[in-house]
Amino acid sequence: MKIAANPQRRETVSESGLMSTGLIIGLVLIGLFSFTALMGLMGYADDIRDKNNGQAHAISNSAIGFSGLKTLLDETGQTTSLDPNEATHISRNSLRIYTLTSAFQTDILDELNPDSAKLIILPKWNVTAVPKMTGWVRKAPYSEVLSPDNLSSNLEAFAGNINIFQADEQDETLAKSYRLTLAETGAIYTNRIPRLQTVSGSELEAVITTESGDVLLAKLKKSQSYILSDPDLLNTSGLKTRSGARFAYDTLSYLSEREQTDNFVFDLALHGIGGRRNMIKVFTQPPFLGVTFLIIVMSGLIAWQAFLRFGDAKRGHAEDFGEDFQMGPQSLTRTTADFLAIARRETRVSRDYAMLIRQQAIKSLHLPGNEGTRHQEALNRRETKKALSPTFAELNKQAKSVTTRHDMLKVATALQDWKREIIS
Numbered sequence: 001m002k003i004a005a006n007p008q009r010r011e012t013v014s015e016s017g018l019m020s021t022g023l024i025i026g027l028v029l030i031g032l033f034s035f036t037a038l039m040g041l042m043g044y045a046d047d048i049r050d051k052n053n054g055q056a057h058a059i060s061n062s063a064i065g066f067s068g069l070k071t072l073l074d075e076t077g078q079t080t081s082l083d084p085n086e087a088t089h090i091s092r093n094s095l096r097i098y099t100l101t102s103a104f105q106t107d108i109l110d111e112l113n114p115d116s117a118k119l120i121i122l123p124k125w126n127v128t129a130v131p132k133m134t135g136w137v138r139k140a141p142y143s144e145v146l147s148p149d150n151l152s153s154n155l156e157a158f159a160g161n162i163n164i165f166q167a168d169e170q171d172e173t174l175a176k177s178y179r180l181t182l183a184e185t186g187a188i189y190t191n192r193i194p195r196l197q198t199v200s201g202s203e204l205e206a207v208i209t210t211e212s213g214d215v216l217l218a219k220l221k222k223s224q225s226y227i228l229s230d231p232d233l234l235n236t237s238g239l240k241t242r243s244g245a246r247f248a249y250d251t252l253s254y255l256s257e258r259e260q261t262d263n264f265v266f267d268l269a270l271h272g273i274g275g276r277r278n279m280i281k282v283f284t285q286p287p288f289l290g291v292t293f294l295i296i297v298m299s300g301l302i303a304w305q306a307f308l309r310f311g312d313a314k315r316g317h318a319e320d321f322g323e324d325f326q327m328g329p330q331s332l333t334r335t336t337a338d339f340l341a342i343a344r345r346e347t348r349v350s351r352d353y354a355m356l357i358r359q360q361a362i363k364s365l366h367l368p369g370n371e372g373t374r375h376q377e378a379l380n381r382r383e384t385k386k387a388l389s390p391t392f393a394e395l396n397k398q399a400k401s402v403t404t405r406h407d408m409l410k411v412a413t414a415l416q417d418w419k420r421e422i423i424s
Helices: 007-016 021-043 067-075 103-111 148-154 242-259 279-283 289-310 328-342 346-365 372-386 392-401 405-422
Strands: 080-083 094-099 118-121 127-129 137-139 162-166 177-182 188-192 197-201 204-209 215-220 225-228 263-267
Touching: 021 279, 067 080, 067 242, 094 242, 103 148, 148 162, 188 242, 197 204, 279 289, 328 346, 346 372, 346 392, 346 405, 372 405, 392 405
Parallel strands: 080 263, 094 118, 094 263, 118 225
Antiparallel strands: 127 137, 162 197, 177 188, 177 204, 197 215, 204 215, 215 225
16 A cells, blocks of 8 residues: 655655744844954953952052052042043143052053152062952962062163162061151151062152161152052051051152142053953944944845845745846846946947947858958948948948947947848
């Protein structure tokens, strides 16, 4: 017994295909969304990254961070701000504070304007992140302090011949109490600082010194730049005592009064926090946001127009495309003629058109051979016999001298009449 095949089942399988239209559209939309999300994350990675990373900046809550200093200034009525943008311009009413994490960040100091008031806090500690403790750091096991020689060499372009010293780890004064003195006011403070780091140089003027004369805070001559050698004087670790907090507040108040500034700006650009501009940020923020929106809308309209123009490929039958599909050579010829009309170059092809009509007439008459003279003689005899007027020679002369589209159309019509009469 034979089992008849199910035609409906066969049709369904054949039309299902590998990928349906809905699946293709879904994949395209998912791809566009993924690409847009990737570009957005690339452009705004610095802005969405966790800023409390334990480094030496004003958002960090770690022991070497300076969020405590900002909080101290805010609570005492001072005006503070965080600036993620590089400041190479002059800011006459702000004391800008640059906090460094490593010696390599000193390269940006060479580009700063010397006429702007600034405080540069040098780094001292080598730290590593504490696993599973966001924002926490600990001393690096291989070397707990930075090399003073590397730090000095990196500061030469900014501060000239400068030397940095650190208390030796075997010294009994490793974490002793120091008496700190403001050079001009004579105010004395006592603070306990481990591995005290001091600075000296021919281009520096002492502002804060220890009881033994070592310089902790110095001013760069012929500028408004100040260098603090030991970050433990102002970071969170240094503010853990009442005397340390009082010293930090008095020091910044003194610098602000000396430079006649009324607010403090903590620079974040050195640490890559939101200060890096890129093409994605530029074109997704005013004033270029409108241009980006217009480009997206135009791209969508172009895609929609293309979809409507070609439609679904499964319905691409001959009757759907009309004359252009059925008459390929004629359509190509008509398109070429349209291009010539747009470029206003129809008259340039008049002579070639006359020779084409002549070749068609010769082919229709089945004249033997390829010799041009014999063919012309045969055409002349037929013209005389049929008393054709105008002759091909006259029409060819007119074709060479046409200058307007109207004249071209008249000559072309006459050539067609000539061909029809001579082959009849």
